[in-house]
Amino acid sequence: MTNDKTDITTRTLADYTATAERFWQGTKDHDVSQNVTALLDAIEGDGSYTILDFGCGPGRDLLAFQSMGHIPVGLDAMLPFVEKARAMVGCEVWQQNFLSLDLPDAHFDGVFANASLFHVPSADLLRVLSELHATLKPRGVLFASNPRGGNQEGWNGARYGAYHDEDAWSAYCENAGFTLIDHYYRPPGLPREQQPWLATVWRKI
Numbered sequence: 001m002t003n004d005k006t007d008i009t010t011r012t013l014a015d016y017t018a019t020a021e022r023f024w025q026g027t028k029d030h031d032v033s034q035n036v037t038a039l040l041d042a043i044e045g046d047g048s049y050t051i052l053d054f055g056c057g058p059g060r061d062l063l064a065f066q067s068m069g070h071i072p073v074g075l076d077a078m079l080p081f082v083e084k085a086r087a088m089v090g091c092e093v094w095q096q097n098f099l100s101l102d103l104p105d106a107h108f109d110g111v112f113a114n115a116s117l118f119h120v121p122s123a124d125l126l127r128v129l130s131e132l133h134a135t136l137k138p139r140g141v142l143f144a145s146n147p148r149g150g151n152q153e154g155w156n157g158a159r160y161g162a163y164h165d166e167d168a169w170s171a172y173c174e175n176a177g178f179t180l181i182d183h184y185y186r187p188p189g190l191p192r193e194q195q196p197w198l199a200t201v202w203r204k205i
Contacts, residue, residue: 005121008160009077009097012119015158016078032114032145034188035199036064039110039143042181042201049109052135055116056093059085065112066091073108099124103135110141115197118146118161122153125162129176136204142178144169145186148198166198178202 043049049070053062056074058081065072066089074085074093082095096102098120111132120128132142149163164172170180181203185195 005099005124008121009099011155012159013077017080030060032061033064034184034186035114035143035145036061036112038182038184038199038201039112039141040068040070042141042143042203043109044139045109050107051110051112052103052108052132054111054113054132055098055119056085057081059089059093061112061114062089062091062093098128101128101131103131105134106137108136108140110143111136113142113144115145115147117144118163119159120162121160122162122164125172126175129172129178133177133204138204140204141181142173142202142204143199144173144202145197145199147196148185164198169198169200173200173202177205179205 040049051065051070051072053065053072053074056062056076059074062072062074062085072091074082074091075096076082076085076093077095077097079095082093085093098116113132117128136142146169147161147163148165151164151168153162154160166183179202181201183198183200185192186197186199187195
C-alpha cells in the first residue's frame with residue numbers, strides 16, 4: 001500500500017463503504033454523551049447552537065443534537081452514511097471529502113469531530129484544522145476525540161490513521177489558531193493504559 005493522498009482516501013472510504021451496515025450496528029448504541037456535553041458546555045451563549053458534525057457517519061450524533069433543540073449539519077464522505085443520516089434525522093448533510101472541504105466562513109457555533117480527524121494525514125492536518133477554525137464563528141468551539149498513540153501513522157488494515165500523543169495534537173490545534181479549554185481520556189473511570197481515546201475541547205481565537 002502507498003501513502004498517496006488519493007490512495008489513502010479511496011482505500012479508507014472503500015473499507016467503510018464495504019462495512020457500512022456493520023459499522024452502524026456496532027456504533028449506534030455507543031455512549032458519547034460525555035463528548036456531546038463537553039462541546040455544548042463550552043459554547044458561549046444560550047439558545048439553539050448551529051453545530052457541524054464532522055464525520056457524522058449514519059447520523060447517531062446528529063439525532064442527539066437535534067433532540068436537544070440544536071441545529072446540526074452533518075458532513076461525511078461516504079454516500080451510504082450521508083443518505084442514511086438524511087433519512088433518519090432529516091437535517092442538512094453534506095457529502096465532502098475531509099481533504100477537499102468547502103465550508104462556509106464563520107457559520108458554526110461548534111464543530112463536533114468525534115473519531116474522525118485521525119483519518120487526516122499529518123501533512124494535511126494543519127490545513128484541515130485551519131479550515132475548521134475558519135468555519136467557526138468568533139469564539140466558536142471545536143471538540144475532537146481521536147485514538148491516541150506515539151505519533152505514528154499509516155495503514156491499520158484497510159484504513160489509514162494518524163495516532164498523535166497529547167503534545168503533538170495540541171501543537172497542531174494551537175498552530176491552527178485554537179486555544180485549549182479542556183481535555184480528558186476515554187473511556188472514563190479506567191486506568192490511563194486502558195483509555196485509548198484523547199478528547200480535547202478548543203476555542204477559536
